[in-house]
Amino acid sequence: MGNKRVTSQDVARRAGVSRTTVSLVLNDVRWAQISQMTRHRVLQAAKELGYVPDAAARALASRRSQIIGLLLTRSPRHIASDTFLPQSLYGLIQVVRDHGWRLMIDIIEPQHQRGAYLQMARAKHIDGILLSGPRYDDEALQALEDDGFPTVLMGQLLGSSFYSVDVDNRNAARQAVSHLVNIGHRMIACITNTDLSYTAAFDRLTGYREALEDAAIPYNQVLVRYGDFDLQSGYVQMQSLLADEVLPSAVFVASDAVAMGAMAAIRERGLRIPQDIALVGFDDLPLAQFVDPPLTTIHVPAIELACKASEMLLQLLQGSPPSKKHVILDAHLVVRESCGALMAHG
């Protein structure tokens, strides 16, 4: 209808006050004591005119955009099959919106665009960063750290000063593999979720090694394969495992998505799960309980993780830093049917 843009000036005029007052009222500034009457008049006028503050003007003047940047550090093609992402988004958007902020999303490719973090940060497009999937070999992150830009990691980076939320990948993996050991497996292969420059991948593999060590089973590199986030990679790596002379009796796959690819390869080969090969996954995607057989896996509280991370970042941005720098959420084994029961000896 009204084509001319409604500004705070218009509201001020209509309410018979100054723009300052309008701003004070609309931003609910505490220390500025506004009379109830004035306050009401302003609110009324704003409503009648359908006034919506201009985001850019506000950002420019206040020096904060009220936007949080969600940065995904994976190659774009991995995003497409990232079944974990929707859960994160769910948690994030909820929290961010409830606080009156917005979410901007971008992908940082491992190889290129190293400086992309800083680009968004320095352009003041965003006030803070939520970084998913930190990598050990990410130098640009260092720059963020030096700048002291408000950042919360979804994941972990040992030795960095970033706030972070994560599960204990190492111990969870250890738990998963120990489960396999406990039901009698000794020939246990591993397919990682992705390459080891991702901290989560590295930690999960470490957990695998530790569990073997606990059971005095020698670590055998021949039994390890490297997944690459998606189903296809699980399928291919499992095929590779199945091509060896001697087959593992169980496989720890450090990602449910990769595990589902692996399951397909096992079936295709005419083998049964868990009778011929037992499988443990990691993530507990919503899908995990619906596949055949239902996947025994590590439950990662994806939504909770996202919520916690965004809450921490918002606290940081609102001047009340969270007490804990590193939050570790519980991840635990969920036993379903892909491991079977106790193995027969031999």
Place this chain on the structure above:
Amino acid sequence: MGNKRVTSQDVARRAGVSRTTVSLVLNDVRWAQISQMTRHRVLQAAKELGYVPDAAARALASRRSQIIGLLLTRSPRHIASDTFLPQSLYGLIQVVRDHGWRLMIDIIEPQHQRGAYLQMARAKHIDGILLSGPRYDDEALQALEDDGFPTVLMGQLLGSSFYSVDVDNRNAARQAVSHLVNIGHRMIACITNTDLSYTAAFDRLTGYREALEDAAIPYNQVLVRYGDFDLQSGYVQMQSLLADEVLPSAVFVASDAVAMGAMAAIRERGLRIPQDIALVGFDDLPLAQFVDPPLTTIHVPAIELACKASEMLLQLLQGSPPSKKHVILDAHLVVRESCGALMAHG
């Protein structure tokens, strides 16, 4: 390091030119002919100083934010299990970023926040909207249309003037169901992807009805169930179908995710796919070919759809409206193993 913010003024000073020139060079303004030397000096200075234009200031002055809003119209809990979303994001982010824009994401809940579109639009937070999952009962959309706010629908809304990209849901569904008919099924149930206020759900159900009609099979409402996006809903609705006295010999499930829930219910009941019950899905998620049995489904070019939609919106925003208002991409049946071959008669 340098703590004071670098402004275009600083760059201008260093390059020995005015701020205007800096702006002209950095924005690559065509008609303003800048000498190669000046141009070079400015670029050099900007680089040396690590200058990054302030997003808010730029937006305020130019009246465009260079941000595209991706609005998802589903209830937040559906987002969590939306395995389609990652593919869309993949396409979107690619295109948007390649054009130098950014992506802001938000969820519009079916019930609340009707005005949320306008909020973001009027705040000029975003220059254009990409709307995923339009619904027939969405009144707020009308306001957008009246405002003439640049919008592209991922999906369709018959009778609206919005630009849109979609597949032909009706015909694809018809194709899927006809396939079942052709291999001998007559008792064909349907589980929708979600409730019928979503245009895609409505159209797919219509396609189902049409295929039955083509085969002179009466439409039987008893055989229809309503899914709700996620696996769980497929599981529950399939159970409901299996609880009837007489079982269908095939089910058309209008979403792969829902179909996977259905598969679990069928297995749990001790029935085999496709021998006892044949299944056709819709979407062709990356997962579809890896489940057991591999799912026969309608392939929807998700990434292409997202790319196309964002390209159209960008064209719109850059003043060169796409020639076609409504783009329909090809969706076709992919035959895998969840339907089996020709049925035995009887």
Place this chain on the structure above:
DNA sequence: TTGTAAGCGTTATCAC
């Protein structure tokens, strides 16, 4: 080919 100057719509610092 480049510079001057007037906005853009807020917020924030003072006075009153």
Place this chain on the structure above:
DNA sequence: GTGATAACGCTTACAA
């Protein structure tokens, strides 16, 4: 309690 007024950092007519 409320109102001037100066930033905020950039774009863009218009002038030179």
